[in-house]
Amino acid sequence: MSPRQMARPGGRSARVQEAVHTAVRELLAEVGREALTVPMVAQRAGVTPSTVYRRWGDLAELLSDVAVERLRPDTEPEDRGGLRADLTAWAEQFLDEMASASGRAYVRDALLGDPDGGNAGQCSAYAADQLGLVLARARARGEDTPEVETAMDRLVAPLMYRILFRPSGLTPAYARHLVTDLLGTPDGA
Amino acid sequence: MSPRQMARPGGRSARVQEAVHTAVRELLAEVGREALTVPMVAQRAGVTPSTVYRRWGDLAELLSDVAVERLRPDTEPEDRGGLRADLTAWAEQFLDEMASASGRAYVRDALLGDPDGGNAGQCSAYAADQLGLVLARARARGEDTPEVETAMDRLVAPLMYRILFRPSGLTPAYARHLVTDLLGTPDGA
Numbered sequence: 001m002s003p004r005q006m007a008r009p010g011g012r013s014a015r016v017q018e019a020v021h022t023a024v025r026e027l028l029a030e031v032g033r034e035a036l037t038v039p040m041v042a043q044r045a046g047v048t049p050s051t052v053y054r055r056w057g058d059l060a061e062l063l064s065d066v067a068v069e070r071l072r073p074d075t076e077p078e079d080r081g082g083l084r085a086d087l088t089a090w091a092e093q094f095l096d097e098m099a100s101a102s103g104r105a106y107v108r109d110a111l112l113g114d115p116d117g118g119n120a121g122q123c124s125a126y127a128a129d130q131l132g133l134v135l136a137r138a139r140a141r142g143e144d145t146p147e148v149e150t151a152m153d154r155l156v157a158p159l160m161y162r163i164l165f166r167p168s169g170l171t172p173a174y175a176r177h178l179v180t181d182l183l184g185t186p187d188g189a
Numbered sequence: 190m191s192p193r194q195m196a197r198p199g200g201r202s203a204r205v206q207e208a209v210h211t212a213v214r215e216l217l218a219e220v221g222r223e224a225l226t227v228p229m230v231a232q233r234a235g236v237t238p239s240t241v242y243r244r245w246g247d248l249a250e251l252l253s254d255v256a257v258e259r260l261r262p263d264t265e266p267e268d269r270g271g272l273r274a275d276l277t278a279w280a281e282q283f284l285d286e287m288a289s290a291s292g293r294a295y296v297r298d299a300l301l302g303d304p305d306g307g308n309a310g311q312c313s314a315y316a317a318d319q320l321g322l323v324l325a326r327a328r329a330r331g332e333d334t335p336e337v338e339t340a341m342d343r344l345v346a347p348l349m350y351r352i353l354f355r356p357s358g359l360t361p362a363y364a365r366h367l368v369t370d371l372l373g374t375p376d377g378a
Contacts, residue, residue, distance in 0.1 A: 111353060112301045124354040153367070157350035158342040165313040165349070167306060178342070 019045040020052060024066045033105065038062070060113030067109035068119045077130050083138035083145060084183055090134055091155050091175040094127070099163050099170050107163065127156045146182060154182040208234040209241060213255045222294065227251070249302030256298035257308045266319050272327035272334060273372055279323055280344050280364040283316070288352050288359050296352065316345045335371060343371040 023044035027036055038059050042049040056062035077090045097103045110119045131151045138145045146154075155178050162170055180186075212233035216225055227248050231238040245251035266279045286292045299308045320340045327334045335343075344367050351359055369375075 108300065112297065117356060120354045124350075152350075153347040153370075154343070157347040160354070161313075161341075161346035161349050164300060164353075165309045181342075 016045070016047055016051065016055070020047065020055075020062070021066050021069060024062060025070075033063075033109075036063075058113070060109075061115075062113070063109040064111075064113030064119045067106040068122050070106050071103075071110060071123050071126060073126055073130055077134045079137060082141075083134070083143045084179065084186060086134045086137065087131075087151070087155070087179045087183070088176055090130065091159065091179055092172045094156070095159050095163075095170060095172070095175045098160065099167065104163060104167070107160070124152075124156075128152055131156070151182060154178060205234075205236055205240065205244070209236065209245075209251070210255050210258060213251060214259075222252075222298075225252075247302070249298075250304075251302065252298040253300075253302030253308045256295040257311050259295050260292075260299060260312050260315060262315055262319055266323045268326060271330075272323070272332045273368065273375060275323045275326065276320075276340070276344070276368045276372070277365055279319060280348065280368055281361045283345070284348050284352075284359060284361070284364045287349065288356065293352060293356070296349070313341075313345075317341055320345070340371060343367060 020041060023041045024036070027040060027044060031040070036059065038052050039049045041059075041062070042052050045052075052062065056065065077086060078093075080086050080089055098107060107123070110123050114120050128148055132148050135145045135148060135151065155175075158178055159170075159175065162174075209230060212230045213225070216229060216233060220229070225248065227241050228238045230248075230251070231241050234241075241251065245254065266275060267282075269275050269278055287296060296312070299312050303309050317337055321337050324334045324337060324340065344364075347367055348359075348364065351363075
């Protein structure tokens with residue numbers, strides 16, 4: 001278990017984490033990623049640099065932790081009353097958030113300061129949980145639904161692959177195309 | 190255009206690039222990524238550190254360039270006489286190479302030190318070119334073939350997504366499942 005995982009419980013530990021994360025978010029907005037340093041973050045958070053190094057290892061790991069917090073969905077997927085509409089709305093919003101300049105920076109940060117893969121796995125779990133909710137709602141309505149893993153392969157993976165490797169041409173139409181490819185052409189189309 | 194793109198032509202420039210890339214590959218094997226520094230690379234390559242900084246900006250950009258070179262396929266995809274067999278062999282090999290410890294490290298390096306996205310785009314172009322060859326061969330045989338972009342979305346994207354975000358459970362059987370999902374169940378199965 002990494003030091004930062006052991007440091008997760010409440011009390012002082014939680015307050016330090018909150019102060020340091022807040023300092024990182026503020027400084028990213030004020031000075032940008034290139035200029036950010038651990039001593040700068042520590043000063044803003046009111047802790048010593050060694051507290052930061054002890055807990056996060058280095059700046060990349062700290063940025064990765066902050067990024068995962070920022071990438072956590074803060075609402076349930078919208079319920080539009082049908083699987084196709086729900087998946088389309090979800091995929092368009094996922095693309096919109098992840099393909100933005102800040103979304104891409106957070107995804108890269110999450111991946112890069114993540115030696116044990118825990119943060120990347122957490123990002124993927126967020127997407128799988130959201131899709132799981134959409135699909136469970138559709139099943140409860142009696143709709144035919146693909147498995148979550150199939151939806152991960154057919155929606156999330158191509159969106160994220162293109163965000164990371166081929167960011168041009170990422171449009172809402174592409175997200176809708178992936179939904180059609182997953183569910184088939186709608187009746188009457 | 191970035192400094193390293195301007196430095197690509199032959200002559201002394203090409204010799205410096207070759208020496209520096211070789212030094213990085215040797216030192217990665219000898220001392221590992223964590224211990225690697227620009228002065229160490231420069232000394233091994235017989236150039237000054239400022240030559241390296243001028244040309245590559247920083248260590249991350251240098252590692253990204255070296256990674257892209259390492260990820261370039263050095264052979265054409267194997268011809269097994271049929272699309273399903275060719276795609277299966279290609280997907281299994283792609284997974285084998287990219288999901289290895291060194292493959293994953295190169296993919297992360299390629300993404301990390303790549304502010305303008307050119308190296309990530311190059312990695313993706315390698316895969317698209319290889320799939321394009323496999324699909325063109327199948328078309329020449331008169332087989333029904335998907336588009337390259339569809340094969341990117343259905344094979345490369347899920348493999349790379351899982352390599353980066355969910356490395357457990359990546360097996361040859363998963364690669365074969367993706368091929369079946371792309372081409373449909375084989376006749377007689």
